[in-house]
Amino acid sequence: MAIMAAASPSSSIYHRVSFSPKYPAALSRDFHHRPRLLRLGSPRLRASTAVRASSAVADVEKPELATEQSQTLDTEIFSCPICYEPLIRKGPPGLNLRAVYRSGFKCEKCDKTYSSKDNYLDLTLIAGLKEYNEVKPVGTELFRSPLVSFLYERGWRQNFDRSGFPGPDEEFEMAQKYFKPAEGGLLVDVSCGSGLFSRRFAKSGTYSGVIALDFSENMLRQCYDFIKSDASVMDTNLALVRADVARLPFASGSVDAVHAGAALHCWPSPSNAIAEITRVLRSGGVFVGTTFLRYTPSTPRILRPLRQVFLTNYNYLTAEEIEDVCTSCGLTNYTSEIRQSFIMFSAQKP
Numbered sequence: 305m306a307i308m309a310a311a312s313p314s315s316s317i318y319h320r321v322s323f324s325p326k327y328p329a330a331l332s333r334d335f336h337h338r339p340r341l342l343r344l345g346s347p348r349l350r351a352s353t354a355v356r357a358s359s360a361v362a363d364v365e366k367p368e369l370a371t372e373q374s375q376t377l378d379t380e381i382f383s384c385p386i387c388y389e390p391l392i393r394k395g396p397p398g399l400n401l402r403a404v405y406r407s408g409f410k411c412e413k414c415d416k417t418y419s420s421k422d423n424y425l426d427l428t429l430i431a432g433l434k435e436y437n438e439v440k441p442v443g444t445e446l447f448r449s450p451l452v453s454f455l456y457e458r459g460w461r462q463n464f465d466r467s468g469f470p471g472p473d474e475e476f477e478m479a480q481k482y483f484k485p486a487e488g489g490l491l492v493d494v495s496c497g498s499g500l501f502s503r504r505f506a507k508s509g510t511y512s513g514v515i516a517l518d519f520s521e522n523m524l525r526q527c528y529d530f531i532k533s534d535a536s537v538m539d540t541n542l543a544l545v546r547a548d549v550a551r552l553p554f555a556s557g558s559v560d561a562v563h564a565g566a567a568l569h570c571w572p573s574p575s576n577a578i579a580e581i582t583r584v585l586r587s588g589g590v591f592v593g594t595t596f597l598r599y600t601p602s603t604p605r606i607l608r609p610l611r612q613v614f615l616t617n618y619n620y621l622t623a624e625e626i627e628d629v630c631t632s633c634g635l636t637n638y639t640s641e642i643r644q645s646f647i648m649f650s651a652q653k654p
C-alpha cells in the first residue's frame with residue numbers, strides 16, 4: 305500500500321546591519337559591513353521582530369514598488385550551507401517572501417553569495433554552479449519533476465489516505481499539539497513539497513516565522529503559486545528556501561520546530577537528515593515527522609523481508625528503526641501514533 309501511495313502519485317542569531325536598498329542578487333560589492341552579533345533568546349522578542357519585519361511594503365513581482373529607506377536591525381536566521389556561519393543580508397529585513405526575494409546574502413567566510421530565483425532563496429551547496437550537476441536518488445529526483453510537483457496537491461497526496469494518512473487538516477492539528485513547546489518560535493517545514501503544511505503553519509499565527517524548505521525547485525514554484533493565490537498567506541512571515549535536508553542552512557540551535565511531512569522515506573539518508581535536524585534545533589525544540597512504515601504490526605511476518613527487498617527506491621523504515629535513529633541522534637521524549645502504514649512521530653532536543 306505504501307508503495308502505491310508514495311510512488312504514484314532559542315537562541316536565534318541576529319545581525320545588526322545597515323543597508324540602502326538595492327535588490328535582489330547582485331552581491332559582489334558592499335559587504336564590508338561587519339555585523340554586530342546579537343543573541344535574542346526569548347520567543348516573544350523574536351516574534352515581535354518578525355512582525356515588524358513583515359510590515360515592509362513591496363511586491364514580489366514588482367520590486368520597483370519598494371518604499372524602504374535605509375534598513376536597520378536585520379534578523380538573520382539563514383546560515384551558509386558550507387560553513388554554517390550566519391549569512392550577511394543586503395536588502396530589506398524580515399522573514400517574508402518580499403523581503404527575502406529582494407535581498408542578497410553572502411557568507412563572508414566562504415566568500416560566496418546566495419540569492420533568490422523564481423521567488424525562492426537557493427541555499428543549496430550547488431547554488432549558482434554552472435558546470436556541476438548532481439543527480440540525487442529517486443526519492444529526491446522524482447519530486448523535482450514539474451509534472452509531479454503540479455500533480456502533488458491535485459490528487460497525488462490524496463492517495464496517501466489509502467495507507468492510513470489522516471489527511472492534511474488532521475495531520476496539521478496533530479502536529480500542532482506536539483509543537484506546543486515551540487509556539488512563538490521559528491518553524492522550518494523541511495521537505496515542504498508544494499507547501500500544504502507550510503501554508504497552514506503560517507496562517508495559524510502560532511509561529512514568529514515559517515520557512516518552507518525543499519530540494520525541489522518545482523515544488524517550491526508550486527508552493528509560491530499556491531501562496532500567491534491566498535492573500536492571507538502572502539502577508540505572513542513565510543519564506544521559501546531551497547536546501548538539502550542533509551545540509552540545513554541554519555546555525556546550530558537556532559530553530560524551535562522542524563516539521564517533515566511524508567518525507568523521511570524520500571530522503572537519501574534518513575539518519576544524516578535526522579542528525580542535521582537535531583543540530584539546528586534549539587534545546588527544547590521539537591521535531592515532528594510523518595512517513596510510510598515499511599510494514600505494520602498487521603503485515604504478515606512472511607511478507608516483511610519481501611517489503612525490504614522490493615521497496616528499494618525509498619527508505620521505508622520500521623517504527624522501531626525511526627525511534628532508534630532519533631534516539632541515537634540525541635533526541636528524547638520520543639512518541640508516535642500509527643495508523644496502518646502511517647506514522648507520526650515526535651521527539652525533542654534535550
Ligand SMILES: C[S@@+](CC[C@H](N)C(=O)[O-])C[C@H]1O[C@@H](n2cnc3c(N)ncnc32)[C@H](O)[C@@H]1O
Nearest residue numbers: 444447495496497518519520548549565566570
Ligand atoms: C512526498 S513529498 C512530501 C511533501 C509534503 N511535506 C507533504 O507532507 O505532503 C516529499 C518531499 O521531500 C522532498 N525531498 C526529497 N529529498 C530531499 C532532500 N534531500 N532534501 C530536501 N527535501 C527533499 C521532495 O522534493 C518532496 O517535496
